[in-house]
Each structure stands twice: as structure tokens, then as C-alpha cells.
Amino acid sequence: MDLRVELQRFRDELPIEAASTPPASWYTRAEVLERETETTFRDSWQYVCPSDRVAAPGSYVRVDIVGDSYLVLRDRAGVLRALSNVCRHHAAQLLEGSGCVEKLVCPYHGWTYDLDGSLRSAPNMGALKDFNRARFGLPQVPVEVWGPLVFLHPGRPARALAQELAPLAKRLADFGMDGLRHAHRRRYPIQCNWKVFCDNYLDGGYHVGHLHKGLAGQLALSEYRTELFERFNVQSCPPARDAHFRGRDFRERIGAGALYAWIHPNLMLNRYGPILDTNWVVPLGVDRCEVVFDYWFAETEGEDARRFIEASLEASDDVQQEDVAICESVQRGVSSRSYDTGRYARTETGMYQFHRLLAKELRGPE
């Protein structure tokens, strides 16, 4: 396969009515994921975790982003940092998972770093020539808190995240983002390319009436709309006026309508009723990904809140299982010889925006 040719085959200059979707190779070839890793993923703000996970001094969360491992942690002075999770000695990874520590000790030879990333001690390295300990601290990358979410940028951000997402903050203001509490994290491994999951999210509600019959009854799908911004888009839908209930009762969950924000390249933020959830799509291979769901609720204390949370998580899981099955079906489809490219429905402007942003990044400067 000639990567350049495959990237050029996507004609992103066409209006959506005339455009075709990217070739199947974008979803099946390792070269494309490698290129996405070097460009898209290394040059975008990447979601890490809910901000309350790193609120206390010493608390940390490890995050792996397409091959690079980071520790996002709160140092003793209260500064939030994103440090490389790789020891400067022989490259062992320092910490797993999440937790709270006073210092970072490499499990391999005991090199010890302060929480600000500086190398505090390196056993038996005193006799070395030209070994300047001050130059062996852990590299750091930019990190930012946005609402209840933490992000890091693996490269050099063109602008602050708060600036990039300012119009989204405005759009979400009606829902109120303050006082939300993180209640649950759930992981869905999916046998599909990470973009298949994003595409499914970005079809402007096209699949909802067919695939999610329980959810569809609650939404006024004819009023579904998509607004495009520079590096994100917002899909929204008011509740159905006379909601008919099929399957589980979604009424409470939908509340005054739903807002679905997608942030390029791999984060979705869903706001409905007293709930915020995020879908973070982590590529694990060209035909494999994991989608991490975090859930926040306005109320988490007490029996009523607990019942509501449980019912909401179950309803969310129903929808998610339907999406997992269809995404795995699509991955088998794009891998078969009978499929190369498809077309866009008029509702799929968000998807076309996603593919255009990707194409630009994958091709690089002309």
C-alpha cells in the first residue's frame, strides 16, 4: 500500500453531497495508525481523567497515549504536572494505575524523583564522570484542567485548551458544570478501529432511530442538529413531546434534552439531565480500541441518588452494547474485499468534519 496515495484518495475539497468517505485502508492498515500516532495524537489535547482524581497532593493517575506513558500528578506545592512515566536511567516505567505517593521510586534500580519531576537520588551513581543529576529530571508536558476534566498535550499546543474550548464552555453553560461529582468509570473493549466508534457517534443521529429504539422514543429526532466549530462539534436534540417508552425508561435521563459534544480527535462529552458522561476512545491497534466511560452526577449522596445512578448506568450500558455490536460489524465490513468507500448522509456533517481534520493532519504540510 502507498500511504500517500491512500491519503490523497479522500477528496476533502468536495461538498458533502458529492464526497465519499475515506478508503477502508484508513481503518485497516497499520501505516495509517502509525501516521495518526505521529500527527493527530501527538498534536492534540488528550483527556486523562476526572479532576478529583488528582486533587490531593501526591495523588497521581498514569495515562498511556499511543505508546507514551505519563503520570499526571499534584505535587506538594499543589501544582498539577504531567511527567514522563519513564525512568531516565534504563527506561523502566515508574508507576502503574493511580494512587497517592510522596515520591517516585523506580522499581528497577531505585532512582528516586520528587513530585516536581526532579531527580532526588540515584543509588551508586556518585562515581560517574560528567553526571549532572539536575539534567536527569523527568520531562514534562503541558497539562490543563477544564471543568471537571484533566487533559494533557504530548507536544506543543498551538493554544491553551481553555481557549480552544471556550465556545464549548459557553454552549454548556445552560447545563451548569459546577458541582458535578464523578461516580463511575467503565471500560468497553471493542474490536474496531478507533475511528469507527467516532464515526458512529458523528452521524447526526442517523443511526439512533434504527439501532437504539429505547433511546429513540425519548428524543425528537426530527429536530436533531449538528453545529460545527473549529476542532469540535456539538450535536443536540430536544426530548420527544409525547415520549413513548420502549424498553427501559429513559425519561429522567434525558431531562430537557441531550447535548453531545465531540472534541477532535477522540473524546465525546455527553450532557443530559443531571448527568455528564465522557467517552474516551483509546486506540489499542488498528482494529482494536477501548472506550473509557466516565460518569458524573449532580447528586451522588443518599438512597435516591444511588438508585438513579444505577438505573442510568444500566440504561447507558444498553445503548453502549448496541453501539459495540454495530462497530464490530462495521470493522468486519471495512476489512472485507467488497467494501472500499461509502457516501455521507446530509446529517453526517460532523463526521465529514472529523475526516477532513484527520486528512489535513495525516497529509501534513503540503
Ligand SMILES: [Fe+2]
Ligand atoms: Fe449509537
